[in-house]
Amino acid sequence: MMRLALPIALFLATPAMAEVPCGGGFASWLEGIKAEAVAAGHAPEKVSRFFRSATPDPKVLAADRAQGVFRKTFSDFAASLISRNRAETAAAKARQHAALFDRAEAEYGVSRGILLAFWAFETDFGGYQGDFNTLNALVTLAHDCRRPGLFRPQVLAALTLWDRGEFDPATTTGAWAGEIGMVQMLPADIVARGVDGDGDGKVSLKTSVPDAILSGARMLRDLGWRAGEPWLQEVVLPDTLDWAQTGVDKALPVADWAAMGVRARTGALSVGRAGSILLPQGRKGPAFMAYPNFHVLFEWNKSFVYVTTAAHFASRIEGAPPFDPGTPDAGLDPDQMKTLQRTLQARGHDVGKIDGILGALTRVAVQAEQVRLGLPADAWPTPALLGRL
Secondary structure: OOOOOOOHHHHOOOOOHHHOOOOOOHHHHHHHHHHHHHHOOOOHHHHHHHOOOOOOOHHHHHHHOOOHHHHOOHHHHHHHHOOHHHHHHHHHHHHHOHHHHHHHHHHHOOOHHHHHHHHHHHHOOOOOOOOEEHHHHHHHHHHOOOOHHHHHHHHHHHHHHHHOOOOOOOOOEEOOOOOEOOOOEOHHHHHHHOOOOOOOOOOOOOOOHHHHHHHHHHHHHHOOOOOOOOOEEEEEOOOOOOHHHOOOOOOEEHHHHHHOOOEEOOOOOOOOOEEEEEOOOOOOOOOEEEOHHHHHHHHOOOOHHHHHHHHHHHHHHOOOOOOOOOOOOOOOOHHHHHHHHHHHHHOOOOOOOOOOOOOHHHHHHHHHHHHHHOOOOOOOOOHHHHHHO
16 A cells, blocks of 8 residues: 555645644543534534544554655656556456446546556555554544644544444554545545445445445546546657746646647647646656646645656556656665755755655755756756755
């Protein structure tokens, strides 16, 4: 299971930390959230039963701080996730559940490739869904003062699921950040977007493939997925391209990219909409056109390498060839990356956490410094760039 990075949706519309109770003794904190649950309309005796087994889990906090897998380059990360066995299993699942994927696309507009890719990466098609007690994971992260506003509502959403008979506080397990089921959804998303796909009267993302696939499709649709549109396409770039125009944070009409000499490696560019050029390992490595649907995937997971790999795998499932790895310049090791992030931060750039991971903020800062130094601004940090800085 690859769900180590929190879904970016958790970082939107978050209350200020000061407004959300956190920290202090766990027992007194727990009494506070119980009182909040009662005030929200839950019966006191049911609230007491729900929280009876709740206890903090230090392994959750350890997992929350461990993001080492995302330090891999895109090519290495993709190679570790897109195995022949996983690709063959995806093809078999597509055939086995063809009618279900037809239904997901008809009702929610989400292509089967995307749903199969996330089903594969999140839980190996349901084979490993996480062994953290979900309630304990949620109360641990809600009590912790790093992001209490993100997780406290999830605890109350789990209580709602319990009221509906779809959650057991003692036995429900999942990922360290509280996601549940084959496609790893948080309790609040299940409450709002869960689909009873098999018609048994319950939403069971852990055991029902129809429930999981249709719930995932509905979530993506609700987050802005556009039916019938592409998400990611490998492209071939001219050497004369203005590299400063590339990056996930920039977009131009695809027709403009075509006029600059950008072409699809296979098929045709989707002219008529906007697109961003992604260079996960700089101008000498793989290159992709990212369409508006690509950005929706960051609502599922905030890691750039994860989302790009999932999007590419989805394209592969639907017939695209493996990407051309190119011959990228050597990148930075984790210690060098941390040094770079500190240097960029000292120059006034917002790089987020100093974690040795080349995330979106660090890429933007790198590109800005490349422009300042008159270098090809492809947002790929190299030892030579670090030396210049």
